[in-house]
Amino acid sequence: MSTQYPLPQTVEVEKIQRAKPKIKWLEPFLLLAPAGVWLILLLVLPTLIIFQLSLVPGIRPGDIVNPGGITDYNQFLDFQNWHKIWKALVTNYNRILDPIYLQVIRRSFSFALGTTAICLILAFPVAYWIAQLVPQRWRNFVLIAFVLPLWTSSLLRSYAWITILRPTGLLNTILNSFGLPTLNILNQNAAVYIGMTYSALPYMVLILYASLEKLDKRQLEAAADLGANPVQVFYKATLPQVITGVAASSFLVFITTLGDFVNPELLGGASSMTGARLIYNQFLGATQNWGFGSALSMTLIMIVSIAIALLIKFGEAAPKR
């Protein structure tokens, strides 16, 4: 049969086959180019510039950027200059170790960790309920209801909490009408936790839902049949299956709340300065120390990067069965 085909066609087939590897080589580049250009221009480059600024102690807008006194790339070849750059780096980054600034960073951490913990406790039962107990036909509806708050501006959502928590606000009006005393939580750390938790909760629920949806119930039944009590079933059968989802959502919430500016700013009080505000003050405040601000930013970026690295490690670990 094959002999009946005229020769030119086979040549064409060969051509296509020969051309294919070229396209294959190009394919990933073409696919990644739009996002890649975007990322390089708007994420990688700015980060590199911030890093460069962090090497110039006390730089303010209007100054010349010369890390360690270097004005030209040729000077990079001289190792004497590397020493100067190192000294400049140490000057900026050492300032972060000042107990005052460490305290600010510690506060950012405790806000982020606390919010993650509260979110986890609140979101897990909800996600479990949506994924396992809500009838199939209602499931999407319930999910949308949970994601609905994300359709409005995050600033607006934080602002709404002011009207709820303020001394003459909704919460206290209700409390007072029952004869209960006024709760003064606005402008306290408690309000910041509430605001942050509220902001991050939908994301937590979504990710936990995605992982709980795939929960293999037969394993839970098997565990129960083999005599495990409900607590043991949870720890030995449920949790190992969803631990990746728990880790992923926790890290996401931690990372987003670590750099949160809006909630501490609007809901916090006289002593809730966080890392984000500290950085803001360095750039737009009176001192305008962009060098120190950049060093703080790089430190925050490093912390988040470490968190993401941990996430990847945990995310890839096969769940124990």
Next chain:
Amino acid sequence: MNRRNLIRALLSLSGLSLAGCGWKLGNVRANATTSEQRDQLYLYTWTQYADDKELLKTFTAQTGIKLFADLYESNDMMQAKIQAGGGGAYSVIYPSDYVVQKMVEKGLLNEIKHNLLVGVDNLFPQFQNPPYDPNNRYSIPFTWGTTGFIYNSEIITTPPDDWEYLWKNREKLNQKMTLLNDTREVFGGTLKMLGYSYNSKNESEIKQAYEKLKELKSSLAGFDTDAWRNKILAGDLLLAMCYSSDAIKLTKENPKLQYAIPKSGTSLWTDTLAILKSAPNPTGAYAWINYLLQPEVSAQLTKRQSLATPNRAAFEQLPKHIQTKPTLFPKEEVLAKCERLSPIGEAEEMYERYWTQLTSA
């Protein structure tokens, strides 16, 4: 390709070369004036100064120049944006007195061509040759005022007449008062209470002020420059440290609120009109400044927005009850105790450190 070129090529590949070394952080470029830009004027101004829509409308009707206003709520923020090169669109800015000094030092402002202006001689003598800008070389005063307290006079029956009031009544005002979110003003007021200068550069004095503020902090609802407005109207706050320009307008709308000037002295500020070096539309800028220098316009602004006019001809047009309003136009002996904020140079770092310590502890 030798080693040097290779390294350079690698560096440029890494994208670093786009930033390079020895570049200037923030490049303020003068824009070429095109016909399109000549009929629009961008202002960069304080939040409340663009409130008066009638003022803007009349100007556009008279000159055909369309006005656009961007807002800022602190001098620092405005300065950072201009210096970082983000101010290319603006022709007129509204820096406060000591900021004019700072911006002149950095070469950001154009000298005012006084031959293009009409009515500068209408200004009160002290505004024709202000200490921060002799002979108005770089700026024209727009309005002036003080820093003080706005308070709810229904509940606070004895007026907060001095800084000490906050410390003495801090139990009563617990979580019901705010201070400005401004390092210099907050420290300045406390320094004044301790009998020092608003512009102290002395570390031990600043430290004492810090200790005082630390005592007060647990009673504060926060440091707010703008957000106190809604809270005091709703009754969540009883007292807020604020600028007179913000306060007096509010007291007019809501008679239970009152404004008080600390009697041991406070900061006296002038907000000015200045033209940026990079201004894309200087002609429009002069038209705008000339417009605001007209006594009628300035008087209207005082009547409608409760902004104290620095213009004598405008002042004379005001009705008696506004002229004698002690909060808007304080008496000489009150003003004599006040101080202008002045640039403090290196001491800025020290203030910042104590401020961070205060707001983070």
